[in-house]
Amino acid sequence: MPMRWLRRGLPVAFLAPxxxxxxxxxxxxxxxxxxxxxxxxxxxxxxxxxxxIPVMVGVFGALIYAVFKFRRRKDDKLPVQSHGNPIVELILxxxxxxxxxxxxxxxxxxxxxxxxxxxxxxxxxxxxxxGHQWWWSFEYPELGITTANExxxxxxxxxxxxxNSADVVHAFWAPRLAGKVDLIPNQDNQLWFDTNEDSxxxxxxxxxxxxxGAHAYMRFRVxxxxxxxxxxxxxxxxxxxIQTVASDPLVTQGRQLVAAKGCIGxxxxxxxxxxxRYGQPLYxxxxxxxxxxxxxxxxxxxxxxxxxxxxxxxxxxKPGNRMPTLWEANDPNxxxxxxxxxxxxxxxxxxDSNQALARASSGGN
Amino acid sequence: MATTQPTITSSTxxxxxxxxTWTTGIGSWLTTVDHKRLGILYMLTSxxxxxxxxxxxFIMRLQLLTxxxxxxxxxxxxxxxxxxxxxxxxxxxxxxxxxxANYFVPLQIGARDLAFPRLNAFGYWVYLFGGLMIYxxxxxxxxxxxxxxxxxxxxxxxHNPGLNVDFYMxxxxxxxxxxxxxxxxxxxTMVNMRAPGMTMMRMPVFAWMxxxxxxxxxxxFPPLTIAFLEIILDRTFGTLFFVQEAxxxxxxxxxxxxxxxxxxxxxxxxxxxGVISEIIPTFSRKPIxxxxxxxxxxxxxxxxxxxxxxxxxxxxxxxxxxxxxxSLTSFIIGIPTGVKIFNWLGTLWGGSIRFxxxxxxxxxxxxxxxxxxxxxxxxxxxxxxxxVHDTYFVVAHFHYVMGGGALLAFFGALYYWFPKIxxxxxxxxxxxxxxxxxxxxxxxIFFPQHLAGLMGMPRRIQTYPEGIGxxxxxxxxxxxxxxxxxxxxxxxxxxxxxxxxxxxxxxDPWDARTLEWTTESPPAYYGFKTQxxxxxxxxxxxxxxxxxxxxxxxxxxxxxAYDAAGVHIPxxxxxxxxxxxxxxxxxxxxxYDNMVLAVIxxxxxxxxxFAWAFEGVGGTHLHFDVAEEHV
Numbered sequence: 001m002p003m004r005w006l007r008r009g010l011p012v013a014f015l016a017p018x019x020x021x022x023x024x025x026x027x028x029x030x031x032x033x034x035x036x037x038x039x040x041x042x043x044x045x046x047x048x049x050x051x052x053i054p055v056m057v058g059v060f061g062a063l064i065y066a067v068f069k070f071r072r073r074k075d076d077k078l079p080v081q082s083h084g085n086p087i088v089e090l091i092l093x094x095x096x097x098x099x100x101x102x103x104x105x106x107x108x109x110x111x112x113x114x115x116x117x118x119x120x121x122x123x124x125x126x127x128x129x130x131g132h133q134w135w136w137s138f139e140y141p142e143l144g145i146t147t148a149n150e151x152x153x154x155x156x157x158x159x160x161x162x163x164n165s166a167d168v169v170h171a172f173w174a175p176r177l178a179g180k181v182d183l184i185p186n187q188d189n190q191l192w193f194d195t196n197e198d199s200x201x202x203x204x205x206x207x208x209x210x211x212x213g214a215h216a217y218m219r220f221r222v223x224x225x226x227x228x229x230x231x232x233x234x235x236x237x238x239x240x241x242i243q244t245v246a247s248d249p250l251v252t253q254g255r256q257l258v259a260a261k262g263c264i265g266x267x268x269x270x271x272x273x274x275x276x277r278y279g280q281p282l283y284x285x286x287x288x289x290x291x292x293x294x295x296x297x298x299x300x301x302x303x304x305x306x307x308x309x310x311x312x313x314x315x316x317x318k319p320g321n322r323m324p325t326l327w328e329a330n331d332p333n334x335x336x337x338x339x340x341x342x343x344x345x346x347x348x349x350x351x352d353s354n355q356a357l358a359r360a361s362s363g364g365n
Numbered sequence: 366m367a368t369t370q371p372t373i374t375s376s377t378x379x380x381x382x383x384x385x386t387w388t389t390g391i392g393s394w395l396t397t398v399d400h401k402r403l404g405i406l407y408m409l410t411s412x413x414x415x416x417x418x419x420x421x422x423f424i425m426r427l428q429l430l431t432x433x434x435x436x437x438x439x440x441x442x443x444x445x446x447x448x449x450x451x452x453x454x455x456x457x458x459x460x461x462x463x464x465x466a467n468y469f470v471p472l473q474i475g476a477r478d479l480a481f482p483r484l485n486a487f488g489y490w491v492y493l494f495g496g497l498m499i500y501x502x503x504x505x506x507x508x509x510x511x512x513x514x515x516x517x518x519x520x521x522x523x524h525n526p527g528l529n530v531d532f533y534m535x536x537x538x539x540x541x542x543x544x545x546x547x548x549x550x551x552x553x554t555m556v557n558m559r560a561p562g563m564t565m566m567r568m569p570v571f572a573w574m575x576x577x578x579x580x581x582x583x584x585x586f587p588p589l590t591i592a593f594l595e596i597i598l599d600r601t602f603g604t605l606f607f608v609q610e611a612x613x614x615x616x617x618x619x620x621x622x623x624x625x626x627x628x629x630x631x632x633x634x635x636x637x638x639g640v641i642s643e644i645i646p647t648f649s650r651k652p653i654x655x656x657x658x659x660x661x662x663x664x665x666x667x668x669x670x671x672x673x674x675x676x677x678x679x680x681x682x683x684x685x686x687x688x689x690x691x692s693l694t695s696f697i698i699g700i701p702t703g704v705k706i707f708n709w710l711g712t713l714w715g716g717s718i719r720f721x722x723x724x725x726x727x728x729x730x731x732x733x734x735x736x737x738x739x740x741x742x743x744x745x746x747x748x749x750x751x752x753v754h755d756t757y758f759v760v761a762h763f764h765y766v767m768g769g770g771a772l773l774a775f776f777g778a779l780y781y782w783f784p785k786i787x788x789x790x791x792x793x794x795x796x797x798x799x800x801x802x803x804x805x806x807x808x809x810i811f812f813p814q815h816l817a818g819l820m821g822m823p824r825r826i827q828t829y830p831e832g833i834g835x836x837x838x839x840x841x842x843x844x845x846x847x848x849x850x851x852x853x854x855x856x857x858x859x860x861x862x863x864x865x866x867x868x869x870x871x872x873d874p875w876d877a878r879t880l881e882w883t884t885e886s887p888p889a890y891y892g893f894k895t896q897x898x899x900x901x902x903x904x905x906x907x908x909x910x911x912x913x914x915x916x917x918x919x920x921x922x923x924x925x926a927y928d929a930a931g932v933h934i935p936x937x938x939x940x941x942x943x944x945x946x947x948x949x950x951x952x953x954x955x956x957y958d959n960m961v962l963a964v965i966x967x968x969x970x971x972x973x974x975f976a977w978a979f980e981g982v983g984g985t986h987l988h989f990d991v992a993e994e995h996v
Binding site for chain 1: 656713828
């Protein structure tokens with residue numbers, strides 16, 4: 001019998017640190033932090049993990065020993081009917097108290113360092129995040145720009161997010177940058193984090209609080225770029241340009257279809273018509289869509305095929321979402337028209353359409 | 366020993382209807398007020414609901430076997446995990462603890478029934494009807510889909526217009542009424558009806574844990590009931606408690622829910638602590654180590670359980686001061702819990718341990734619960750919790766505590782008390798095979814889920830992206846669910862096997878320590894033939910081995926003196942089940958906007974209460990042959 005316990009106890013104690021050291025890294029893993037907040041949270045976990053090893057060894061060791069040593073033997077003498085031992089009991093109260101103190105001190109320091117309300121300085125990037133069923137709106141109030149599902153930030157800067165919700169409770173979680181904070185209707189929440197100068201890259205995150213429907217597909221990307229790239233991105237949003245390259249009739253057709261099919265009834269496309277604003281803030285803003293890495297709130301990479309597939313049949317890509325299906329499955333024009341709209345959307349914000357297609361077909365930057 | 370039939374004298378008849386006196390058949394079960402029968406009904410009902418919840422879990426695990434499976438669609442998946450949570454928490458594990466208490470608390474304290482037998486029956490029937498009402502939603506347009514915590518505003522009409530939310534609210538609302546009534550009943554019983562000589566500090570640990578649990582129920586359920594009522598009013602009568610367009614703060618729901626919800630965790634786990642505190646001493650042949658500390662730590666947990674609720678809300682932006690305060694209270698509640706684990710170890714230490722299936726479950730409980738406690742300390746750190754809150758890490762944590770903790774303890778209780786309830790022994794070899802499958806399957810399901818959470822997998826998603834490292838852990842988890850499924854089926858087979866061909870158990874198959882083992886197996890409807898008298902902890906053990914406990918066993922004649930006027934057996938009654946039925950049907954009336962039906966049922970309910978009151982206790986008095994010798 002004790003061998004069975006040994007076989008169960010040992011893997012539990014030793015397998016996990018082994019795994020932690022090799023295979024727990026990942027695109028969305030808390031073991032791959034890139035900012036000081038996520039690092040702080042990981043450090044706290046590792047500290048309690050190391051503390052828990054002696055606890056497990058002590059408790060399980062004592063259990064295995066007791067079960068082996070005090071198993072019923074053939075002679076089966078009646079054991080002493082001991083009701084306890086005050087000294088032992090006192091020690092057994094003091095030991096958990098010490099462990100708790102060892103956990104509590106770094107916890108409190110960490111809470112006040114990472115969760116205190118911060119006031120924005122001129123150097124910070126401030127973004128208003130609004131959660132919608134089932135996508136994200138990112139508004140940069142100081143820059144006057146709005147985008148959806150992709151949060152662009154410069155590397156090395158502190159980022160302050162003001163979180164709110166348009167409908168139900170959501171949670172903003174980009175595990176490699178920071179732990180989550182909820183987006184709650186009628187409540188202003190704040191989340192801040194920072195990145196290092198060398199953190200350039202694309203990091204994924206998703207909604208972590210049940211919001212029904214397409215909750216599992218309510219994903220987003222955080223794009224961390226060099227300061228100069230970030231400024232170029234901002235400039236493109238402040239003056240979005242619609243280009244229809246004459247040599248690409250597909251893009252021209254797509255531009256007409258966006259109006260004809262009613263896309264701009266819901267979605268704004270910056271400068272689709274000079275000085276006009278389209279759509280409603282309840283639906284994702286498609287300005288400079290060609291700069292996006294993903295489509296459908298982070299569900300698919302923004303390749304022409306994926307974007308066309310998404311437009312043709314949103315429910316098969318992202319079940320439960322609210323985008324209408326505009327073509328019958330047997331509509332002969334469906335493939336051609338969705339390809340045209342995709343080509344048009346992917347050209348938005350890109351300097352010329354060949355570059356747009358080249359970028360998009362390489363599967364994101 | 367020859368059993369002598371007691372002479373029976375009948376007291377008052379019912380004023381309105383003739384009171385039922387069936388002793389067998391369906392009518393006897395519908396009208397029963399016997400705590401043992403109600404205990405059996407509770408246990409059967411909660412195991413049945415558990416089977417439903419397990420089925421829901423298997424389907425979910427199948428859906429998550431690999432990325433982008435389509436066994437169910439997102440909407441069905443939401444219904445599955447909501448019903449799984451609601452069932453396990455409200456309809457299965459908690460009523461299982463109450464059911465065991467119903468059966469064994471009176472026997473353990475030497476009482477012949479609960480203080481209010483008809484109220485006890487009422488509590489059971491509203492629990493059953495509440496549960497059936499929630500489950501009827503599967504056939505009436507879809508089950509609740511907003512998670513078992515039902516965060517506002519997912520429950521508001523604008524976000525969830527179907528009836529599913531109403532089924533959840535009404536079903537849990539009325540079953541909560543039953544739970545509260547039963548808790549009061551247990552408190553009154555334990556405070557007033559203990560055997561002569563059984564002081565509070567001689568009461569078995571299981572009974573003590575149920576006493577603490579009952580007090581927690583009384584204080585924890587009102588906030589929940591109020592929260593349910595607010596949603597019901599919002600949805601049925603158009604109030605604005607949680608309507609965000611009118612400026613409502615949805616965070617209020619979370620406070621009300623978790624002020625109930627965290628004590629609920631202890632309402633589930635304390636009976637399990639009690640069960641473990643019966644099993645380990647019995648099979649170690651030693652008294653519980655540090656009995657007063659055991660009781661005190663239980664009371665501390667009971668108090669502190671009400672001071673930790675916002676650790677479920679660390680990510681809602683309450684600020685560093687609140688988060689620190691509730692983090693510290695959550696750490697502190699770990700101390701009495703840790704002390705309990707040490708005391709169980711101390712009980713095993715120096716004992717003479719017999720490895721029955723029941724004890725094996727207790728050992729599995731110790732290991733699993735310790736691991737759940739360690740992750741509990743981790744998620745009590747607000748900044749780390751910000752990473753793992755609402756992820757599979759938390760799913761793993763609370764399954765280690767509630768599944769590996771409470772559920773494994775209750776499986777231990779099944780093997781421990783089954784001989785007493787049925788008079789038949791369960792097969793030990795079969796039980797141990799089932800144990801291996803159940804425990805290994807359990808850890809295979811839930812251990813990888815810690816890693817899934819840490820690697821970025823939120824809970825309550827019906828699919829997960831490929832290529833971020835979640836494939837292996839989810840596959841292990843699903844395979845584990847099949848292994849554990851085999852274990853559960855073997856346990857069920859073991860029960861059937863024992864009922865059909867189990868060996869007779871006798872009064873005291875385990876050489877146990879507490880008073881329930883002095884009764885026949887199964888106990889006669891009157892419980893004890895002679896009123897037990899107690900003069901030490903572990904009263905039955907002291908009677909069997911007086912010199913080991915340094916006590917002189919009390920004289921049975923003293924007990925017989927208490928029964929001089931006869932043993933009162935309360936009369937059966939139709940009113941508990943009728944009242945519960947009126948309540949349940951009335952809720953359907955409100956749900957379907959049929960106010961005529963609702964009013965008729967409301968009036969019937971009030972009428973039933975009065976009829977119940979004027980009916981009187983009724984029943985019979987038993988007179989045992991005083992000359993007969995008690996063995």
